[in-house]
Amino acid sequence: MAKTELKLLGARASPYVMRPRIALNIKSADYEFLQETPGSKSQLLLESNPVHKKIPVLIHNGKPICESLIIVEYIDEVWSSGPSILPSDPYDRAIARFWGAYVDEKWFPNLRILSTAEGEARDQVIGTLVEGLVLLEDAFVKISKGKAFFGGDQIGYLDIAFGCYLGWLRASEKMNVVKLLDEANTPGLVKWADTFSAHPAVKDVMPEIDKLVEFGKSLAAKFRAAKTGSS
Amino acid sequence: MAEIELHGTWPSPYSYRVLWALKLKGIPYEYVEEDLSNKSPLLLQYNPVHKKIPVLVHGGKPICESMIILEYLDETWPQNPLLPSDPYERAVVRFWVKFIEDKGPSAWVVFRTSGEEQEKAVKDSLEMLKTIEEHALGEKKYFGGDKIGMVDIACSGIAHWLQVIEEVVGIKILEPHKFPRLHAWTKTFKEAPIIKDNLPNQDEMLVFFKQAREKLLASA
Numbered sequence: 001m002a003k004t005e006l007k008l009l010g011a012r013a014s015p016y017v018m019r020p021r022i023a024l025n026i027k028s029a030d031y032e033f034l035q036e037t038p039g040s041k042s043q044l045l046l047e048s049n050p051v052h053k054k055i056p057v058l059i060h061n062g063k064p065i066c067e068s069l070i071i072v073e074y075i076d077e078v079w080s081s082g083p084s085i086l087p088s089d090p091y092d093r094a095i096a097r098f099w100g101a102y103v104d105e106k107w108f109p110n111l112r113i114l115s116t117a118e119g120e121a122r123d124q125v126i127g128t129l130v131e132g133l134v135l136l137e138d139a140f141v142k143i144s145k146g147k148a149f150f151g152g153d154q155i156g157y158l159d160i161a162f163g164c165y166l167g168w169l170r171a172s173e174k175m176n177v178v179k180l181l182d183e184a185n186t187p188g189l190v191k192w193a194d195t196f197s198a199h200p201a202v203k204d205v206m207p208e209i210d211k212l213v214e215f216g217k218s219l220a221a222k223f224r225a226a227k228t229g230s231s
Numbered sequence: 232m233a234e235i236e237l238h239g240t241w242p243s244p245y246s247y248r249v250l251w252a253l254k255l256k257g258i259p260y261e262y263v264e265e266d267l268s269n270k271s272p273l274l275l276q277y278n279p280v281h282k283k284i285p286v287l288v289h290g291g292k293p294i295c296e297s298m299i300i301l302e303y304l305d306e307t308w309p310q311n312p313l314l315p316s317d318p319y320e321r322a323v324v325r326f327w328v329k330f331i332e333d334k335g336p337s338a339w340v341v342f343r344t345s346g347e348e349q350e351k352a353v354k355d356s357l358e359m360l361k362t363i364e365e366h367a368l369g370e371k372k373y374f375g376g377d378k379i380g381m382v383d384i385a386c387s388g389i390a391h392w393l394q395v396i397e398e399v400v401g402i403k404i405l406e407p408h409k410f411p412r413l414h415a416w417t418k419t420f421k422e423a424p425i426i427k428d429n430l431p432n433q434d435e436m437l438v439f440f441k442q443a444r445e446k447l448l449a450s451a
Contacts (some may be wrong), residue, residue: 050366051330051362051366060319063319065319065322065326066326067325067326067329070322070325070326070329071322073321073322073325074318074319074321074322077318077321078318090303090306090307091289091292091294091303093302093303093306094294094299094300094302094303097296097299097302098294098295098296098299101296101299102280135280
């Protein structure tokens with residue numbers, strides 16, 4: 001019988017690439033990881049994702065699937081005999097998807113802004129980020145119902161959606177010498193962050209914080225150079 | 232309280248997405264018109280994070296974000312499915328839904344702005360339409376194939392609201408000769424049963440959106 005052909009195009013530093021990797025680990029699915037070179041896009045990537053030309057792309061038996069959370073849902077549906085990633089109840093699924101969209105559309109963009117913000121703007125962004133984390137703390141308490149993860153006893157969709165940002169969150173805390181997740185405001189998430197990061201499906205695909213700090217610093221420097229260059 | 236309530240506003244394409252899904256599946260519901268200039272305590276209670284419509288309330292439990300509501304409806308009431316059953320095809324549908332969610336709002340930026348900002352938004356809108364024309368529709372009658380599906384509903388802004396924006400700002404964006412497939416689809420979609428009987432009146436929308444744009448530009 002032909003082996004299932006499963007390839008994932010990605011890069012280690014990308015939070016979005018982490019998502020399908022965690023999902024595939026949960027399902028114990030073997031795959032070939034094809035690392036994209038930073039600064040250039042492979043022919044395979046351009047052919048597999050002509051609309052966005054972005055990673056991650058999952059290629060399953062030659063067919064490409066794009067957009068990280070869509071890939072996670074696809075993995076959950078295809079590897080249906082493995083542990084479930086999305087909750088089984090439609091209402092709980094709607095809530096998980098709601099918060100997944102929230103972290104992507106409302107919360108994470110501010111983390112990006114933080115890397116280049118200065119002075120008052122920086123303080124404002126930090127305030128916004130912490131406010132968002134307080135909302136997520138509240139969601140965590142309601143959704144986890146006292147268990148370790150948003151998904152309950154097991155890692156689920158929302159753990160993956162939000163947890164993939166932990167590397168950059170911690171790197172940002174280091175680069176900016178600020179606490180975003182802390183015991184006072186977000187005790188549940190502080191504990192969850194550690195438990196999630198140590199989980200067998202996660203720990204090998206979580207990027208090293210110091211490498212992200214290095215990468216983040218070089219990106220910020222490039223951005224500042226571009227700004228002064230154009231004025 | 233009715234078992235299912237839809238909280239929406241009459242000029243909103245996002246509101247209509249949910250309304251059409253409910254009607255296509257034959258799900259009885261009660262409609263509640265919200266006043267966004269004076270948000271009701273109930274709306275703020277149902278959607279504290281975004282404070283927006285539409286909100287679907289089912290048995291007292293609120294669900295927010297129109298496309299998330301549609302997935303919920305499809306899972307809870309599987310008749311007349313909006314999503315295909317094959318996982319790969321579902322991933323493709325979700326891809327295009329996300330695309331229009333991310334890029335569609337550029338048309339609303341055209342509506343809200345003027346000058347350089349508006350010019351950029353027009354460019355973005357044209358690119359968005361070009362991508363859909365070239366990659367998403369193909370030779371199909373609907374995005375969903377023979378029947379209306381989730382992508383058709385997601386793209387409905389292009390079918391009915393874009394014209395209003397174009398008239399209010401005086402810029403033609405969806406030109407039939409540039410986007411023949413998409414243009415044909417807008418006609419087919421609006422003539423489909425259920426859709427054609429449930430569209431906001433375009434003259435009323437023109438008045439509403441003209442006034443809204445005047446207010447926006449005055450306060451800028």
